Amino acid sequence: MDNLLNIDRLNKTQVEDIIYLASSLKKDFPHSTKDSPLKGKNVIFLFLESSTRTKTSFNFACSILGANVIDISPKSSSMTKGETFENTIKTISSYPADALVLRSNENNDINIAKNILDFPVINAGSGTKSHPTQALTDLMTLIEKGVSIEKLKISIVGDIEHSRVARSLIELLNLFGSIINICSPKYFKPTDLKNISHFEDLNQVLKNVDVLMTLRIQRERIEKYKINFNEYSDKYMITEKILNEFNVSYLMHPGPVNEGIEIDRGLQDSSKSLILEQVKNGTWIRCAVLINILLNGKL
Ligand code: CP
Numbered sequence: 277m278d279n280l281l282n283i284d285r286l287n288k289t290q291v292e293d294i295i296y297l298a299s300s301l302k303k304d305f306p307h308s309t310k311d312s313p314l315k316g317k318n319v320i321f322l323f324l325e326s327s328t329r330t331k332t333s334f335n336f337a338c339s340i341l342g343a344n345v346i347d348i349s350p351k352s353s354s355m356t357k358g359e360t361f362e363n364t365i366k367t368i369s370s371y372p373a374d375a376l377v378l379r380s381n382e383n384n385d386i387n388i389a390k391n392i393l394d395f396p397v398i399n400a401g402s403g404t405k406s407h408p409t410q411a412l413t414d415l416m417t418l419i420e421k422g423v424s425i426e427k428l429k430i431s432i433v434g435d436i437e438h439s440r441v442a443r444s445l446i447e448l449l450n451l452f453g454s455i456i457n458i459c460s461p462k463y464f465k466p467t468d469l470k471n472i473s474h475f476e477d478l479n480q481v482l483k484n485v486d487v488l489m490t491l492r493i494q495r496e497r498i499e500k501y502k503i504n505f506n507e508y509s510d511k512y513m514i515t516e517k518i519l520n521e522f523n524v525s526y527l528m529h530p531g532p533v534n535e536g537i538e539i540d541r542g543l544q545d546s547s548k549s550l551i552l553e554q555v556k557n558g559t560w561i562r563c564a565v566l567i568n569i570l571l572n573g574k575l
Contacts, residue, residue, distance in 0.1 A: 312342025333558035411444035434491030
């Protein structure tokens with residue numbers, strides 16, 4: 277039995293294999309999944325935070341592969357009556373499930389679930405620390421564009437401090453030796469990412485860069501900062517003019533996008549934007565992860 281809790285669980289070969297499988301499934305669809313390889317498998321979804329992309333693509337992946345989804349809605353679950361997360365997971369452990377797909381705002385919930393359950397746990401985004409399937413999706417998107425990941429120069433701009441996407445992507449790209457810079461105002465400078473160059477000035481990280489990833493301002497996590505969003509976007513909002521001026525090849529964003537804050541209105545539709553490609557590839561990465569864990573028993 278295998279879980280997918282964090283990127284540090286994977287080595288380079290495993291990452292390459294997951295992306296190869298995801299790309300093959302995508303390329304040969306619907307032929308690639310016509311035998312419903314996960315028919316008869318039961319996957320529980322527990323999404324304790326909102327999600328469009330991750331939840332829908334796990335749902336599509338299960339549907340395409342023939343697995344049943346048992347979706348526990350937090351709003352109509354007994355958590356609203358005060359049942360703790362730990363007791364909810366103990367309750368889930370009583371069912372004949374083949375996997376739990378979990379999203380939570382608490383960093384450690386994924387480990388609590390793993391320690392209680394005797395079936396696999398797949399991280400669909402935990403707290404501010406880890407979002408492994410998003411990082412794999414982003415890497416697949418770059419590889420698909422012919423980007424050499426070993427030679428990649430990428431800058432990540434925005435709320436790095438609260439970004440599980442940034443942390444997982446940095447861990448993943450470090451396996452391949454990419455050059456990564458991060459850029460944010462002081463209040464979003466991460467305290468835990470020591471070996472990475474941080475800049476406050478956007479112009480500094482845009483020099484000589486192939487790919488720019490900008491991050492969502494996560495209003496739900498930053499109330500205490502009392503941020504002036506106009507000031508933030510004056511300094512950090514990405515525009516078409518910026519992409520062209522600095523010769524950036526591709527713009528990425530994990531979504532959801534705050535247009536007019538971290539990226540300009542309409543920029544999602546720019547020819548340099550990979551944002552909808554990232555969404556598209558999410559389904560195939562989640563298919564590959566589910567097949568490896570549920571069918572092959574390992575990543
Ligand atoms: N990127 C991402 O996790 O998006 P959702 O919150 O919509 O799933």
